[in-house]
Structures are given as structure tokens and as C-alpha cells.
Amino acid sequence: MKTSALRAALALALILPVAAHAHKMWMVPSSTVLSSDDAWVTVDAAISNDLYYPDHFPAQLDQLVITAPDGTVVKPENSATGKYRSTFDLPVPQKGTYRIALVNQGLFANYEMDGQKKRWRGKADEFKTAIPAGAKNVQVSEMASRVETFVTQGSPSTGALKLTNVGMELVPVTHPNDLAVGEPAKFRLVVDGKPAANVKVAAINGATRYRNAQDEMDTTTDKDGNFTITFPSAGMYWVNASAEDTHTSLKEAKQRRLGYTATLEVLPQ
DSSP states (O other), rough: OHHHHHHHHHHHHHTSSGGGGGGGEEEESSEEEOOOOOOOOEEEEEEESSSTTTSEEEEOTEEEEEEETTTOOEEEEEEOOSSEEEEEHHHHHHSSEEEEEEHHHHHHHEEETTEEEEHHHHHHHGHHHOOTTTTTEEEEEEEEEEEEEEEEEEEEOGGOOOOOOEEEEEEOOOOOTOOTTTTTTEEEEETTEEOOOTTTTEEEESSSGGOSOOOOOEEEEETEEEEEOOOOOOOOEEEEEEESSSSSSSSEEEEEEEEEEOOOOOOOO
């Protein structure tokens, strides 16, 4: 499969329900809580069958957005993409919480041209010139997904956690770097800044390579988008949600697929 087609397939996998696909996209930092002013973290990013074990395809870093505690956008250092994973380093000199996110938005199109099936992925403003005039059976959908994790130097803060009001986002009522075993963690899901009601949320502890079962925990958001997870054991958790609506930016797109994924570290009490 060509790289462009593979990227499109993987991006689509990000926004399908958990049970519908084996491949999961994630970012995992070397540490989530640090105390030194000259601290660094290394972040791995991949799409894999087993959580936090890169065995399939590297995540692309072209849509990486890192927000510092003061709200400014910072650049990663030493970025590299290999066969199975991408990696980058991040200095964290500011006190407070950094938000590290891979933000993907775009369109998918399937169509037929001269009897052959074609696929295209791109931005809304590219659509009219990208699809040939003679294309038949054109089907278009829009995608918006966010994959993120959080790192705190010193005490947790919320400056970097402000909503963008685009796509599906997490509002951490309980701070994402203050999670402990057995303590209810409260969150809120929003879509375009509004409560995302009745959305299924799944949480899976990492190291699935060494278990016979996923041990997936499921819950559903209430009418205000709120949900609670009580994590039963320590570790890095993959938290995922997906939804669909018709609020597209292009009239040719009949549906919009939304996805959100976070890696959250849960510590022992």
C-alpha cells in the first residue's frame, strides 16, 4: 500500500469505535510528572496492535501541537520517524502542565474514475480541484481527531488545557496528571465546545502485549458530557471516544467522524 493510502487508512482507524479495529494510535511520554527546572521528556508516538508497544506503523508528527503552561506553542526537539514509531524530545522548563497533541482534520473521498476505485484525503479547500470532473460515485466524509497526553513540571496547572472548540476535546475536571488508583477521576467530553452526550468512552491499561484480554473498561457520557472512571490499577491508560454528526465544513461531506484519545498515567495511592 502506498504511503498516502496507508496514512488515510490509519487516520480513519483513529475515529472508529474501539471494538471495530485492532490498531490504536497513541503517544506516551517517558515521564508525566517532573520536579526539575531543566527537565526533559521523550515522547513515543505510534499506531500499534499492542498498547505502548510499537509494532505496526509510526505516527506522523506533522500535526503535532505542544502547548506550554503559559499558553504558548513550543516546538519539539530531535524529532525522528522510524519504521514502527516516531519520537521527539521536549524540554519542560516552565512550571505547570504541558499539553501534547496530534491534531488531525480533513476530508476523505472514495470515487470511481475510468472504472477504477480511487481514494483521496486532504483539506476542504483542496477538494474541488483534487477530485476529477468525471469522477463517479463520489462519497465524502469529514474527519476530526485528537490524540494527546499531558506532562507537568512541579504543580499541575490548567492554562494549556483551554478548549479550541474544534472537534472532540476532553475537559479534565480531575487534572490529568493527578490520577490515583481507586480514586474517581472526573472528565467531560465536548464537541465544538458543546457537551457530547451519550458517547461511549473506553479505557484500557497498557502492556496489553502481556495479557490475554484487553480488560477494556467502558462508560458513557451523561447529558452534559460528563463521565467518571475509577482506575483499578496503576499504569499508562489509553482513553478513547468516538462519535459522528453532520456538522461538516463542506456541503459534499454528509457526515463528520470525530475521535479523541489520551494517554493518562495513573499512580499508586
